[in-house]
Amino acid sequence: MSSTAVATRSRHMTGFWFVALAFLTLMAFGTAPTPLWPIYQVRDHFGPTTVTVAFAAMVVGAAASFRLLGHLSDRLGRRRIIVPALLVGILAAVVLAVWPALPGLIIGRILTGVAVGLMASTATAYLTDLYREARPDAAASPTPALVAAAANLGGLSLGPLVAGALAQWAPAPVHTSYVVFGVLMVVLLGLVLTSPETVDAELAEQDRPVRFAVRPGRRTDFVAAGAVGFFAFAVIGLFSSLGAIIVRGQLGVTSYFVAGLAPFTAMAASAVAQLALRKLSHRAILTTGTLLFPLGLALTAVALYRPALWLILVAAALAGAGAGLLFKSAVTQTAVAAEPASRAGVLAAFFVIAYFGMGIPSIAFSLVIQHLALRPTMIVFAVLLSLGALIPVSTSRRSVTA
Helix, strand or coil: CCHHHHHHHHHHHHHHHHHHHHHHHHHHHHHCCHHHHHHHHHHHCCCHHHHHHHHHHHHHHHHHHHHHHCCCHHHHCCHHHHHHHHHHHHHHHHHHHHCCCHHHHHHHHHHHHHHHHHHHHHHHHHHHHHHHHHCHHHCCCCHHHHHHHHHHHHHHHHHHHHHHHHHHHCCCHHHHHHHHHHHHHHHHHHHHCCCCCCCCHHHHHHCCCCCCCECCCCHHHHHHHHHHHHHHHHHHHHHHHHHHHHHHHHHCCCCHHHHCHHHHHHHHHHHHHHHHCCCCCHHHHHHHHHHHHHHHHHHHHHHHHCCCHHHHHHHHHHHHHHHHHHHHHHHHHHHHHECHHHHHHHHHHHHHHHHHHHHHHHHHHHHHCCCCCHHHHHHHHHHHHHHHHHHHHHHHHHHHHC
């Protein structure tokens, strides 16, 4: 192999990790407000529904971004979309830091969603392209999908932990987290700009890929994967929007860092489970996730009747691990179902469905607990989410066997 080829492969592999870090950081920024919701609740007298709507504003921005812009990297190029994603994320951090009132919070969260939408679908495709250029002999490796899923859910988990620590021990708790993440995104913007582009824009313009195209006979697989992603993200959304408030309300915990541990644990477990079980077959991952998902939700309901921090954290870990494994299998199934030239567009459609799962059940939950007690409501939601995930999982299992 020539020195030029070695340098080219090295540059693509370096870019692979720069993009993975950017992906992780922007996703962490998306969940950074999680331990801060109690501060907003006390300072601005937010109720659970207002908190959930503020959280879900990101979902609206993300869904719009996925739907309208997520496919563009197939035509314009991966880096040409990742860079604007980071720029919008930086703008969102500025808005949230300097305008802490409810209108600024909503606008900042919508901008965050737009940035997340651009990043999530594009980064997954970009990581796949970069890895294949760096390791052409391992083009079928599951590593890109694994790193993408771990960066996605790992970032979601780190957001509450970092923001909770800053809120507890750093000055200006509502502002500091946004400033820190904004600075990180500025640094990563410079690094991503050094990464090679993997899409020939001129060639793509001449032969425009279909915005959404799945392989023949794979549409049912995509629908099942989308449904699995919806219910997996529903658990992430529930812990992200109301986890810290429930911990404070049920346990009387005053520490912002401790209040953020439940959402952190759920999302960290989702990333760890994917890494620890990465060598299992797709079918085994589906089976394991299907078992852990309802078990964790059931323990979450039990923890509300017998409040104890350790029990809430165990429940969050099991539910998060199950959600993570289901999510990873859904991402893999979506990527396999997509036509290669439309991968970003198909992944964008998948993430629209998944992010609606992050928002809609959480809003419904916050509305219901205004009229019904928290504990029985959690039992009903645990049953509904478990059954909702089981049906598309069974379809996915049949497609793996076929």
